[in-house]
Amino acid sequence: MKCKNMDQLITEYKRLRPQEHYFDRDTLAFFGESIDTMKFLGVETIRDRLGNKVEVYVINRWQEGHPLGSRYSKAYFDTETLEDLSPYSESGEVL
Numbered sequence: 001m002k003c004k005n006m007d008q009l010i011t012e013y014k015r016l017r018p019q020e021h022y023f024d025r026d027t028l029a030f031f032g033e034s035i036d037t038m039k040f041l042g043v044e045t046i047r048d049r050l051g052n053k054v055e056v057y058v059i060n061r062w063q064e065g066h067p068l069g070s071r072y073s074k075a076y077f078d079t080e081t082l083e084d085l086s087p088y089s090e091s092g093e094v095l
Contacts, residue, residue, distance in 0.1 A: 006040045009057055013082045022084060032064035046076060046087035055079045
């Protein structure tokens with residue numbers, strides 16, 4: 001299923017990864033986040049840590065009380081596995 005919004009992404013994530021807790025209320029609260037402040041941005045192609053191109057869903061999230069100060073940051077989820085990924089540059093540096 002291709003997700004087109006946050007509700008679909010969360011539903012599909014919980015279906016494919018029932019053992020994980022990324023979108024659980026308590027987990028989000030621990031990191032100063034909430035679903036209400038997340039925005040689904042769509043699909044992008046990034047490079048994973050092995051340099052492979054991967055199609056991902058991108059969300060923008062507000063992180064209240066982040067050690068570097070409250071801020072928006074992006075999270076990336078593989079469109080096939082919904083694994084939480086970090087984008088890497090051509091040289092292997094985390095972006």
